[in-house]
Amino acid sequence: MSQKRCSAPFSNTQPCRIVKKRAMTPNVKMLEVEADAVSQRGKPGQFVIVRVDEKGERIPITLGGTDPKKGTITLYIAEVGSSSQQLAALQVGDNILNLSGPLGNPTEVKSYGSVLCVANGVFIGAHVFLIKALRKEGNKVVSVIGARTHDQLFMVNEAKKASNEGLVAEDGEGFGLLKGLLAERQFNHVFTIGSTSMQRFVSDLTRPTGTPTTVSLFPIMVDGTGMCGACRVTVGGNTRFACVNGPDFDGHIVDFDELVSRMRYYTPQEKIAMVLRERGVI
Amino acid sequence: MPIRSQIEMPKQSPEERTSNFEEVACGYDEGMAAAEASRCLTCLKPQCVPGCPVGVDIPGFIRLVKEGKPMEAARRIKQMNALPAICGRVCPQEEQCQKNCVLGLRGDPIAIGRLERFVADQERVSGVEMPEILSSTGKRVAVVGSGPAGLTVAAELVKLGHEVEVYESLHKAGGVLMYGIPQFRLPKEIVQAEIEYVRKLGVSMHLDSTVGRLATVPELLGGGFDAIFIGSGAGLPNFLEVPGENLNGVYSANEFLIRTNLMKAYKFPEYRTPIQVGKRVAVIGGGNVAMDSARCALRLGAEKVYIVYRRGLEELPARHEEVENAREEGVIFELLTNPVRFIGDSRGFLSGIECVKMKLGEPDSSGRRRPIPVEGSNFLIDIDNVVVAVGQSPNPIIQQTTGGLEVSRHGTIIVDEETMRTSIDGVYAGGDVVSGAATVISAMGAGKKAAKAIHEYITKKKG
Numbered sequence: 001m002s003q004k005r006c007s008a009p010f011s012n013t014q015p016c017r018i019v020k021k022r023a024m025t026p027n028v029k030m031l032e033v034e035a036d037a038v039s040q041r042g043k044p045g046q047f048v049i050v051r052v053d054e055k056g057e058r059i060p061i062t063l064g065g066t067d068p069k070k071g072t073i074t075l076y077i078a079e080v081g082s083s084s085q086q087l088a089a090l091q092v093g094d095n096i097l098n099l100s101g102p103l104g105n106p107t108e109v110k111s112y113g114s115v116l117c118v119a120n121g122v123f124i125g126a127h128v129f130l131i132k133a134l135r136k137e138g139n140k141v142v143s144v145i146g147a148r149t150h151d152q153l154f155m156v157n158e159a160k161k162a163s164n165e166g167l168v169a170e171d172g173e174g175f176g177l178l179k180g181l182l183a184e185r186q187f188n189h190v191f192t193i194g195s196t197s198m199q200r201f202v203s204d205l206t207r208p209t210g211t212p213t214t215v216s217l218f219p220i221m222v223d224g225t226g227m228c229g230a231c232r233v234t235v236g237g238n239t240r241f242a243c244v245n246g247p248d249f250d251g252h253i254v255d256f257d258e259l260v261s262r263m264r265y266y267t268p269q270e271k272i273a274m275v276l277r278e279r280g281v282i
Numbered sequence: 283m284p285i286r287s288q289i290e291m292p293k294q295s296p297e298e299r300t301s302n303f304e305e306v307a308c309g310y311d312e313g314m315a316a317a318e319a320s321r322c323l324t325c326l327k328p329q330c331v332p333g334c335p336v337g338v339d340i341p342g343f344i345r346l347v348k349e350g351k352p353m354e355a356a357r358r359i360k361q362m363n364a365l366p367a368i369c370g371r372v373c374p375q376e377e378q379c380q381k382n383c384v385l386g387l388r389g390d391p392i393a394i395g396r397l398e399r400f401v402a403d404q405e406r407v408s409g410v411e412m413p414e415i416l417s418s419t420g421k422r423v424a425v426v427g428s429g430p431a432g433l434t435v436a437a438e439l440v441k442l443g444h445e446v447e448v449y450e451s452l453h454k455a456g457g458v459l460m461y462g463i464p465q466f467r468l469p470k471e472i473v474q475a476e477i478e479y480v481r482k483l484g485v486s487m488h489l490d491s492t493v494g495r496l497a498t499v500p501e502l503l504g505g506g507f508d509a510i511f512i513g514s515g516a517g518l519p520n521f522l523e524v525p526g527e528n529l530n531g532v533y534s535a536n537e538f539l540i541r542t543n544l545m546k547a548y549k550f551p552e553y554r555t556p557i558q559v560g561k562r563v564a565v566i567g568g569g570n571v572a573m574d575s576a577r578c579a580l581r582l583g584a585e586k587v588y589i590v591y592r593r594g595l596e597e598l599p600a601r602h603e604e605v606e607n608a609r610e611e612g613v614i615f616e617l618l619t620n621p622v623r624f625i626g627d628s629r630g631f632l633s634g635i636e637c638v639k640m641k642l643g644e645p646d647s648s649g650r651r652r653p654i655p656v657e658g659s660n661f662l663i664d665i666d667n668v669v670v671a672v673g674q675s676p677n678p679i680i681q682q683t684t685g686g687l688e689v690s691r692h693g694t695i696i697v698d699e700e701t702m703r704t705s706i707d708g709v710y711a712g713g714d715v716v717s718g719a720a721t722v723i724s725a726m727g728a729g730k731k732a733a734k735a736i737h738e739y740i741t742k743k744k745g
Contacts, residue, residue: 010505011490011497012496055553098489100451100492101490102496103495226677239527244679258528261629261631269551
């Protein structure tokens with residue numbers, strides 16, 4: 001007999017075991033990880049920070065799904081740097097040394113009416129997680145997912161099934177599709193999650209009509225609890241921390257130029273780490 | 283007549299130490315400790331003890347050093363202070379216990395901190411003996427944050443037989459002792475050893491668990507804890523709010539120090555957290571955090587490191603010892619200077635700062651003379667990195683998620699100063715989240731007061 005829980009756990013435990021792994025695309029892996037507390041408290045829009053081993057970086061990852069009954073969470077990892085490659089190389093049964101979360105504020109899920117959700121790349125997983133929550137509140141959701149090439153698309157059927165209307169954009173046709181969609185139809189709210197260039201593009205499209213547009217930002221972060229200030233973003237002329245004030249912001253007033261520049265700060269170090277990883281040095 | 287001067291503590295030479303992260307001060311050996319201890323007059327009415335925020339029996343432990351019993355000396359300190367190896371290194375003794383030492387009237391005061399460090403290090407090497415723990419009371423206390431305040435509360439209460447659980451948001455316990463104070467001033471192995479002592483007393487530590495994002499304070503209170511202590515620190519970095527502050531290359535001191543200390547970016551790429559330090563670094567601010575940042579920058583390879591501070595040498599809030607260490611290592615002090623804006627290149631990277639010279643006017647509300655810009659004195663410095671070290675504010679997560687908790691307009695939690703009790707029954711707070719950014723030992727002193735009040739509260743509480 002399973003006992004009914006009186007309340008969700010107060011703390012995370014270490015380490016966290018990987019119970020399932022799937023290759024979604026050639027460079028995106030799905031990991032299902034044991035994390036009881038996060039599985040019961042985590043909401044769409046929030047993130048976790050993982051550290052693979054004692055020498056590892058703290059890597060922020062947007063929550064891709066939760067299974068409170070099993071006590072697991074789902075993370076989608078794009079293998080873009082040496083730390084994410086290391087994480088994505090773990091197998092079922094391997095442990096992640098540290099997992100902290102949920103962090104950041106949840107996306108404001110309420111009844112908006114007609115909603116457009118746009119996602120691309122590795123964030124398609126987190127996007128489906130959000131759509132499901134929005135549908136539960138009775139919203140009518142049109143979703144658009146995109147990727148640079150066909151083989152980088154994943155969860156196409158899940159996204160379609162979760163939405164009232166699910167559209168797919170391949171090979172860079174997404175911008176045209178979105179332009180047409182936003183010109184033809186009216187939405188009460190737009191949510192974007194994915195590449196900064198896409199989120200900026202959508203915000204630029206909706207700014208003239210004033211359709212509220214929530215973007216989900218992922219600047220460089222260290223602690224994820226407001227301590228370091230690495231994730232500061234200029235929003236409406238004010239400095240905001242993505243971890244304590246976000247990660248969702250009003251896309252119409254985000255300083256995207258600054259954001260893009262700040263996200264590139266460690267590119268030289270990242271290149272060094274990639275080369276050393278390829279050569280088996282780290 | 284006692285010897286007038288303190289026995290010097292050996293240090294790494296400035297040339298040597300700026301190329302490593304090893305501890306700068308090397309500590310007394312037995313002979314040095316015995317010689318320094320022998321200077322103590324063992325006053326019947328000691329002036330030093332009232333200066334100690336946690337009330338260590340200073341003449342008592344020094345007498346044991348004189349008698350060649352460092353282990354007993356360590357245990358004597360630990361009756362009042364669970365973290366002596368840490369306090370021996372980072373307490374501002376010159377402003378506290380040593381300030382009123384009778385020897386100080388006609389020479390140097392007794393070197394209390396160096397002796398405390400000596401006995402704690404001796405004990406750590408030879409094996410720590412555990413104190414007596416009172417039998418279980420069945421009462422449970424949750425402690426939020428594992429910095430100096432939280433560790434002190436936890437150690438005090440567990441010794442009295444209460445069950446204590448500590449919640450820490452980072453992946454390592456220790457708070458500012460781990461992420462803030464650099465390795466060369468406070469080795470992380472020593473911090474972890476003292477935390478291990480607190481753990482062995484019976485305290486459970488929950489890492490990676492941010493109270494307010496996971497469980498909230500009201501949830502903890504309703505979830506079987508008889509009392510809560512909030513010691514979540516002053517984690518939110520202040521900025522100057524001048525143009526260009528978000529350029530690439532501008533760090534908060536918190537970020538700079540977390541990367542360097544907690545994440546060990548000085549060992550990149552072996553440790554995988556990167557840090558970028560160019561040839562010329564300017565640290566804005568004049569406190570201990572500013573000195574720590576400047577000295578880290580030197581060790582990370584910067585050729586020129588400036589401390590840019592808006593008041594003068596006399597007003598530097600950092601400990602004299604730290605200012606001296608920084609000077610010896612070659613840090614350049616640009617005093618009576620304030621940044622007006624940060625200048626970037628076309629790619630959004632910092633390339634310089636524009637400063638203005640300052641002069642001191644009438645004292646302000648803090649009693650310090652107010653710095654006033656000197657018109658027309660603006661000048662440029664070429665700079666690759668700025669570290670902003672102008673203070674921290676309390677982390678807002680707990681305050682935002684705890685209904686009914688009274689908070690000042692600065693975001694600090696309001697408490698009764700004697701008991702550290704907050705506006706919520708059963709909830710106590712102390713350390714930087716109450717006082718604003720202060721010292722390790724003042725946080726421990728607050729923890730001590732709170733532990734006493736919590737013990738009384740839960741002992742009286744029924745059930």
